[in-house]
Amino acid sequence: MPLLFTYSLRNLRVRKLTNALTAGGMALVVFVYAAVLMLDTGLEKTMASTGEENNVIFLRRSAEVEIQSVIDRRQASIIEGEPELMIGQEGIPLVSKEVVVMIALPGSDRSRTRSITTRGVGPRVLALRPQVKLTVGRMFVPGSSEIVIGGRFEGIEIGSQIRFAQREWQVVGRFDAGGSGFDSEIWGDSEQFMQAFRREVFSSVVVRLADPEAFSKLKARLESDPRLTIEAKRERRFYEEQSNTLSGLIKVLGITLSTLFSLAAVIGATITMYAAVAMRKREIGVLRALGFRQLSILAAFLAEAMFLGLAGWAAGLTLASFMMQVKITTLNWTSFSELAFPFVLTPRIVLQSLLFALGMGFLGGFLPAVQAARMKIVDALRAI
Amino acid sequence: MTSQRSPDAHSGDDVLIALRGVSKAYRRGKEVVPVLSDIGFDIRRGEFLALMGPSGSGKSTLLNLIAGIDNPDSGSIVVGGNDITRLPEASLADWRAANVGFIFQFYNLMPVLTALENVELPLTLTHLGRRERRDHALLALELVGLSDRIKHFPSELSGGQQQRVAIARAIVTDPTLLVADEPTGDLDRQSAEEVLTIMQRLNREMGTTIIMVTHDRRAAEHAKAIMHLEKGELAERVELRRE
Numbered sequence: 001m002p003l004l005f006t007y008s009l010r011n012l013r014v015r016k017l018t019n020a021l022t023a024g025g026m027a028l029v030v031f032v033y034a035a036v037l038m039l040d041t042g043l044e045k046t047m048a049s050t051g052e053e054n055n056v057i058f059l060r061r062s063a064e065v066e067i068q069s070v071i072d073r074r075q076a077s078i079i080e081g082e083p084e085l086m087i088g089q090e091g092i093p094l095v096s097k098e099v100v101v102m103i104a105l106p107g108s109d110r111s112r113t114r115s116i117t118t119r120g121v122g123p124r125v126l127a128l129r130p131q132v133k134l135t136v137g138r139m140f141v142p143g144s145s146e147i148v149i150g151g152r153f154e155g156i157e158i159g160s161q162i163r164f165a166q167r168e169w170q171v172v173g174r175f176d177a178g179g180s181g182f183d184s185e186i187w188g189d190s191e192q193f194m195q196a197f198r199r200e201v202f203s204s205v206v207v208r209l210a211d212p213e214a215f216s217k218l219k220a221r222l223e224s225d226p227r228l229t230i231e232a233k234r235e236r237r238f239y240e241e242q243s244n245t246l247s248g249l250i251k252v253l254g255i256t257l258s259t260l261f262s263l264a265a266v267i268g269a270t271i272t273m274y275a276a277v278a279m280r281k282r283e284i285g286v287l288r289a290l291g292f293r294q295l296s297i298l299a300a301f302l303a304e305a306m307f308l309g310l311a312g313w314a315a316g317l318t319l320a321s322f323m324m325q326v327k328i329t330t331l332n333w334t335s336f337s338e339l340a341f342p343f344v345l346t347p348r349i350v351l352q353s354l355l356f357a358l359g360m361g362f363l364g365g366f367l368p369a370v371q372a373a374r375m376k377i378v379d380a381l382r383a384i
Numbered sequence: 385m386t387s388q389r390s391p392d393a394h395s396g397d398d399v400l401i402a403l404r405g406v407s408k409a410y411r412r413g414k415e416v417v418p419v420l421s422d423i424g425f426d427i428r429r430g431e432f433l434a435l436m437g438p439s440g441s442g443k444s445t446l447l448n449l450i451a452g453i454d455n456p457d458s459g460s461i462v463v464g465g466n467d468i469t470r471l472p473e474a475s476l477a478d479w480r481a482a483n484v485g486f487i488f489q490f491y492n493l494m495p496v497l498t499a500l501e502n503v504e505l506p507l508t509l510t511h512l513g514r515r516e517r518r519d520h521a522l523l524a525l526e527l528v529g530l531s532d533r534i535k536h537f538p539s540e541l542s543g544g545q546q547q548r549v550a551i552a553r554a555i556v557t558d559p560t561l562l563v564a565d566e567p568t569g570d571l572d573r574q575s576a577e578e579v580l581t582i583m584q585r586l587n588r589e590m591g592t593t594i595i596m597v598t599h600d601r602r603a604a605e606h607a608k609a610i611m612h613l614e615k616g617e618l619a620e621r622v623e624l625r626r627e
Contacts, residue, residue: 002508003497003501003504003505003508004505004508006497006501007494007496007497007505010496010497011496013496014495014496282490282492283492283494283495285492286486286488286492286494287505288453288477289451289453289480289484289486290480290481290486290505290506290509290553291477291478291479291480291481291482291484291506291509292477292481292509293473293474293477293478294473294474294477295474376454377448377453377454378448378453378454381453381488381492
């Protein structure tokens with residue numbers, strides 16, 4: 001490392017407490033900033049992994065979410081008969097005609113109710129959604145009042161009964177949907193759910209394509225079919241869109257907060273660096289006398305402030321990485337169902353937060369560094 | 385000791401520094417305080433000149449002007465053929481790095497750097513590689529008798545030792561000109577003597593031109609000539625020895 005930067009770095013050790021406090025302030029801002037990005041990434045990943053690339057979801061035209069959508073049996077049969085669909089092991093197309101209904105269940109502490117998505121699915125749903133795997137128990141038997149529950153319902157025991165839609169439903173299995181949105185759902189036989197909820201129509205039809213490239217052709221044909229009032233979307237895209245509102249809110253709120261906090265941290269760094277410049281006037285004078293240019297002095301003090309930012313980044317990101325142990329449960333404002341998602345740290349967030357921290361250091365150090373560089377040598381040397 | 389009253393310019397090729405009509409004033413609020421008025425003299429290559437005079441006589445200001453860390457209000461200062469008063473800031477910094485070594489009253493070492501690193505510091509402005517820089521710095525420290533203190537930080541050294549490190553730092557780039565502002569002002573008699581002896585040796589053996597500002601008559605007597613300033617003007621020049 002160039003000697004002048006060694007000088008800057010070692011000077012940080014001289015006023016340990018002040019510098020530690022300044023870096024600590026920056027660390028808190030980095031923590032908030034990184035945590036927001038991690039939360040947003042977690043949400044996006046959860047929603048994106050809910051959808052399968054090969055799957056197509058059909059909804060009533062202009063319905064944004066499944067609970068707004070209705071597809072009657074006649075339309076569902078037309079979709080089912082299309083040639084682009086993948087044929088399953090029994091020689092039957094991979095289709096799941098689904099009915100989605102929100103129910104209110106008492107929470108684990110009984111004091112608050114939780115809004116839960118129940119999904120009536122077709123018998124071939126597991127072939128359609130390979131990311132969903134039964135981990136405990138078995139799949140429900142079609143035609144029965146049996147249900148399987150997502151991985152998030154850890155408190156509900158297999159064999160227990162849950163009451164909704166004026167029926168007792170027996171929990172026979174638990175599935176793991178790989179942290180996707182399905183983990184927050186209860187699944188049962190769609191025909192049973194339609195009876196119990198007194199529905200005549202499905203909410204959506206999900207199909208698996210034999211060739212994913214066939215999507216545009218199928219979409220164009222079915223959307224222009226006068227018998228159908230449906231819209232086709234790739235399943236992954238559909239779930240990604242569902243996270244947009246919440247993701248937007250997290251981003252706007254998070255970035256606004258981090259920016260406000262960072263202003264305070266930048267002011268803190270500026271004060272610290274002004275003090276450092278004032279304390280080292282004579283040293284600055286000597287460096288300039290020895291032949292260091294103004295630009296070198298500017299760089300040395302900027303480097304010092306950016307070292308502070310770097311320390312803040314390391315501490316803040318370490319703190320934020322502990323958030324990976326935490327899962328957030330919240331209402332998805334688009335579908336009004338409860339959704340659980342983790343904090344996810346990606347290399348991109350590591351880099352973004354690093355640039356953010358270095359940026360804070362740079363801004364905090366800029367004015368003091370300019371002052372140091374512009375000092376008159378003779379005045380600086382005269383300083384006590 | 386010979387004494388001559390004329391502070392007139394020398395002539396010939398051996399002139400390193402030529403000052404002509406140099407004036408400098410400071411502003412204190414609305415008041416303008418003249419410090420140097422129309423100073424003109426030459427300093428020969430290989431000279432060891434002591435600048436003396438009462439406080440406020442302008443000797444430090446004169447030293448700063450010659451060293452290129454301050455600018456005169458008028459006049460020219462030609463050092464080695466370069467009028468340094470016309471150099472822009474960055475070029476002047478480069479010129480100082482290549483030509484001037486500084487010794488200050490309070491040593492002014494970087495407290496966070498070791499003796500070796502302090503001496504190496506000015507060499508980072510040269511094209512020397514890391515190993516060469518280290519070798520040069522070690523040699524300079526050896527020259528001032530501090531080879532055994534290279535890893536020490538300034539706070540772990542006595543005043544005399546710190547000033548010797550400062551001398552090593554000043555000479556490590558092999559500058560044409562060494563300027564010293566009260567180099568013994570903060571030292572005890574013995575340390576001061578050691579420092580002055582080193583300076584004399586540098587002047588005698590390496591031919592380094594030295595200008596030293598001092599209050600101390602005994603320190604000044606180590607120089608080859610003493611120049612007195614009074615109220616911003618040259619009062620007298622006393623030749624002590626010629627070699």
